[in-house]
Amino acid sequence: MDTTDGLTSLQPTDPDGATARYVFRIEVGLEPDADGLWTDPDRVETTLYRAADDPGTAGWLFFRDTLWRGELADEPHFRRLVEDELGCPVVSASFSELRTDESYLDALKAEIADDLAPFNADSVREVLGKYLGSSVHVE
Template sequence: MDTTDGLASLQPTAPDGATARYVFRVEIRLEPAADGLWTDPDRFETTLYRASDEPGTDGWLFFRDALWRGELADEPHFRRLVEDELGCQVVSASFSELRTDEAYFDALKTKIADDLSLFNADSVSDVLNKYLGSSIRVA
């Protein structure tokens, strides 16, 4: 999976109809380009969101391919991807959680159960623990 395309869908709120999103913590540094200008504070933390694709559709394996054991686990690489998308210097970037509702979470578990071999795991619980740990919030 090319996570550069996946990051292109980062947005502050989920689009209409989206019931799940990945949540990232990001620290940004502002560096005004003009002499004599500065910001105080010059760093701030913000929350970055990426809509989660519906289970079974293109991109639904983002959690498997990119998070804890994927390329976004490489923090310097993840920072560069976020910098490219946001157009400002990113000091730190990390995955925080998958935030979802019960219906999406049930659909995700069902789709995982359909083919556990995709995850090299014996159960849905193993998959969720392996790739998302305790970072799932179901509202």
């Protein structure tokens, strides 16, 4: 597992023009530094997004290489990556879904269909089920 790339793989590549994004649920712990200060609640839930790279371009295999089988599947490690990126304590972090439009999903399916061997699968449907399960949301 290459831990040096995990942080970079969390950073969006094109936040303004992205038609697809990975969605993560995170819970951030609030810890005031000054004596006599506290927060209530001391945790806040929020959503973290990472733009999905266009199929066939660098980074497009994020769902295969980093998400389920890679370093983000290790929740404590994923929390540390998010903590480093956000600069605050992260209590929990988990993948929620790939949110996309029909055009991106069609392009993703076509790219997968071009070469099924790296996915160790017999069909595009099997690949999507294996790596994303029912976590694809088409808008």
